[in-house]
Amino acid sequence: MSALRATALRSLSGRAIAPRLARAHSSRSEYFLRPLTETAPSPTYEYKFLEQPATVSVLSYPFSGGQPRAGVDKGPDHLVEAGLLKQLQSLGWHVEYSEGAVDQLLATVKSDADIGKMKQPRAVSAVTKQLAADVAAVAQGGKLPLTLGGDHSLAVGTVAGTKRKFPDAALVWVDAHADINTPLTTDSGNLHGCPVSFLLGLEGTDVAPFNEWLKPCLKPEDLVYIGLRDIDNGEKKILKDLGVKVFTMHDVDKHGIGKVMDLVLDHIGRDRPIHLSYDVDALDPTITPSTGTPVRGGLNFREGHYIAEAIAETGNLVALDVVEVNPSLGEDAASVAQTVAIGCSLSRAALGETLL
Numbered sequence: 336m337s338a339l340r341a342t343a344l345r346s347l348s349g350r351a352i353a354p355r356l357a358r359a360h361s362s363r364s365e366y367f368l369r370p371l372t373e374t375a376p377s378p379t380y381e382y383k384f385l386e387q388p389a390t391v392s393v394l395s396y397p398f399s400g401g402q403p404r405a406g407v408d409k410g411p412d413h414l415v416e417a418g419l420l421k422q423l424q425s426l427g428w429h430v431e432y433s434e435g436a437v438d439q440l441l442a443t444v445k446s447d448a449d450i451g452k453m454k455q456p457r458a459v460s461a462v463t464k465q466l467a468a469d470v471a472a473v474a475q476g477g478k479l480p481l482t483l484g485g486d487h488s489l490a491v492g493t494v495a496g497t498k499r500k501f502p503d504a505a506l507v508w509v510d511a512h513a514d515i516n517t518p519l520t521t522d523s524g525n526l527h528g529c530p531v532s533f534l535l536g537l538e539g540t541d542v543a544p545f546n547e548w549l550k551p552c553l554k555p556e557d558l559v560y561i562g563l564r565d566i567d568n569g570e571k572k573i574l575k576d577l578g579v580k581v582f583t584m585h586d587v588d589k590h591g592i593g594k595v596m597d598l599v600l601d602h603i604g605r606d607r608p609i610h611l612s613y614d615v616d617a618l619d620p621t622i623t624p625s626t627g628t629p630v631r632g633g634l635n636f637r638e639g640h641y642i643a644e645a646i647a648e649t650g651n652l653v654a655l656d657v658v659e660v661n662p663s664l665g666e667d668a669a670s671v672a673q674t675v676a677i678g679c680s681l682s683r684a685a686l687g688e689t690l691l
């Protein structure tokens with residue numbers, strides 16, 4: 336059985352429903368059945384590593400176990416309710432939607448005591464293992480997986496999945512944080528601060544339960560960061576020792592975002608598949624307030640979108656993550672709506688929306 340068939344198709348209320356019923360009644364699954372290809376036959380750019388017709392497979396992963404704040408698991412539903420699927424369809428994409436069976440996966444985790452400093456390691460491992468299989472299956476099918484989080488620990492799964500189809504893929508990580516703590520360096524123990532170290536296979540990451548399924552799949556030179564401004568001391572040492580290419584907010588201030596993106600593409604090259612992992616806390620908290628670990632001094636609205644647009648323009652995007660939207664946080668309903676809207680607009684920008 337394919338990995339994706341294991342994920343349940345769900346109704347708007349989150350109840351698991353039979354696919355045939357879903358086809359008849361779920362408004363989400365209409366996107367499978369009646370693509371509006373008359374209005375826009377294909378995306379703005381030719382996505383050269385994908386098969387035709389260009390298809391985005393949206394994977395909803397309502398998971399919060401990589402960090403302590405409730406609500407980030409509601410991010411995917413809010414993004415979908417805001418109209419994301421229809422928006423992507425009107426950009427010319429064929430759109431599929433499925434929801435990771437996170438509840439079922441978590442039900443297999445009976446107790447989840449800390450392992451060393453790691454919090455909820457079994458939950459994160461179980462969910463990311465399945466997500467890796469889902470992303471790999473989508474990529475093998477010639478489609479683009481768009482994973483909606485959920486917290487950033489999910490990227491252990493998404494990047495591992497992308498790398499099964501595209502071992503040469505570059506990883507562009509847009510974030511206030513480096514998320515490269517290891518189980519040895521982390522202060523918080525929150526695994527959303529650690530996914531990159533597991534992908535690289537750094538010292539301390541060869542631990543159960545992850546080492547039962549996850550092999551190092553990323554090289555330091557495959558990775559570029561943009562937007563960093565809150566880096567733990569242990570992470571600074573790792574970044575320097577490995578020589579990872581980092582464009583902090585200082586670099587964005589100094590060069591401007593246009594130059595930074597030129598330098599990003601100079602570094603990774605212009606003919607390689609790109610996995611874009613976008614943490615919405617990369618943007619300034621005035622722009623995306625509803626997120627668990629906001630840090631002042633972030634990307635402004637245009638800088639944030641320009642990054643996604645510049646990646647889209649390459650035609651090399653093969654996978655996208657949009658994570659850390661937490662609709663339970665923020666001052667008021669307007670903060671939440673704004674953060675969700677920007678999760679949608681960043682996704683559209685990466686999938687080829689242009690201003691003209």
Ligand SMILES: NC(=[NH2+])NCCC[C@H](N)C(=O)O
Binds near residue numbers: 521567616
């Ligand atoms: N994906 C995120 N928002 N990560 C925040 C990580 C914060 C901090 N560096 C930690 O390891 O706990």
Ligand SMILES: [Mn+2]
Binds near residue numbers: 510512614616617628
């Ligand atoms: Mn972050």
Ligand SMILES: [Mn+2]
Binds near residue numbers: 510512527614659
């Ligand atoms: Mn992050």
